[in-house]
Amino acid sequence: MRIPSSPNKSSFLTRKTLLPRVLLTDGHWAKTLAAARSLGKKGIRVTVGESTWIATTFFSRFCGRRWVYPSPYFQPEAFLEEVIRELRRRTYEALIPMEEGTMLLLVQNRKEVEKYTRLPVHQEAFLDRARRKDEVLKLAEKLGIPAPRTFFPRQLEEVRDLLPELPCPAVIKPRLGSGSTGVTYVRERKDLWPAYQRVHRYYPRPLIQEYIPPGGAAVGVSFLFGKDHEPLARFTHQRIREYPISGGPSTLRESIADPLVEKMAEKILRALDWFGVAMVEFRYDPRDGLPKLMEINPRFWG
Structure with missing residues (x-):
């Protein structure tokens, strides 16, 4: 297969594309x-990269080459320099960042990276919008997609004034974040104000969201969108177990079909003019039987 001389002269993410070599980050x-x-x-x-030799994917028979780079978190400039050196050394059809921190760093330096290969990730502004829980929930409301009742305080004092109206039990969530980091569950209304102050100290103006009680399935729909903003692949899964059990990343899943959730997930990603991978997460509310939008992961999930 002839390798294109420039990433821009051949469309990427089409059904018939065959890639001779790709570079994956975050092999752990x-x-x-x-x-x-x-x-x-x-x-x-x-080729798989990681900042340590002890990386799970390095031991796979499908890892053709192991590449150790400086930590993108502690040595971002050195990491970027090493990425460019690797792209100059070998021809890659694509560089695929697997973790959010690595992805954002590469996207912020897209112009330099794309001199040598393709970076199949959306533009930074689109990623930022999908990463923000407040932006996603407001968009869902406009699109008629069900979501938990959520308050978006503009300042700390507003929370104290709204205490009688706020839902409880409640979940306090950072506006920007992934996994269970910064998420706090509040069972009693008397604990809401001190809990909000604690989260606000590290994650300014977090959201206050009604708690969806247990008993409903948690369903995720994962997509791959092409540059024409059309879906190329889709996969739906249901959580069996998660950690922490109060709500966090899943530890066991099974594939399912859920046309209702799949339709809503595609609708919100189309509204974002999506490109690349993303996973849209819903949780069924046992009180009304409706799937409620929880968040979008604008990256590889899991």
């Missing part, structure tokens, strides 16, 4: 192992 994570296996089984050569 199970999702990177899954990606390496999927690509390797299709005959694609995979």
Whole structure:
């Protein structure tokens, strides 16, 4: 197969594209192992990078080359310099960042990276909007997609004034974040104000959201969108277990079909003019039986 001389002269993320070699970051994570296996089984050569030699994906037979780089979190400039060196050394059809921190760093330096390869990730402004829980929930309301009742305080004092109206039990969530980091559950109304102050100290103006009681399924719909903003692939899963059990990343899942949730997930990603991968997460509310939008992960999930 002839390798295009420029990433812009050949469309990427089409159904017939066959990639001779790709570069994956963040080899420590199970999702990177899954990606390496999927690509390797299709005959694609995979180079995997990580900031340590002790990385899960390095031990896979589908990892054709192991590449250790400086930490993107503690040495971001050195990491970027090493990425460019690697892209100059070898020809890659695509560089696929697997973790949010790595992804954001590469997207912020997209102009330099795309001199050498493709970066199949959306523009920074679109990523930022999808990462913000407040923006996503406000968009869902406009689109008629059900979501938990949520308050968006503009200042700390507003929370104290609204205490009688706020839902309880409640969940306090950072406006920007992933996983369970910064998330606090409040069972008693008397604890709401001190809990909000604690979260606000580290994550300014967090959201206050009604707690969806247990008993309803948690469903995620994962998509791959092309540059024409059309879906190329879709996968739906239901959580079986998660950690922490009060709400956090899933530890066991099963594939399912859920046309209602799939339709709503696609609707909100289309509204965002999406490109690349994303996972839209819903939780069924046992009180009314409706799936409620929880968040969008604008990256590889898991």
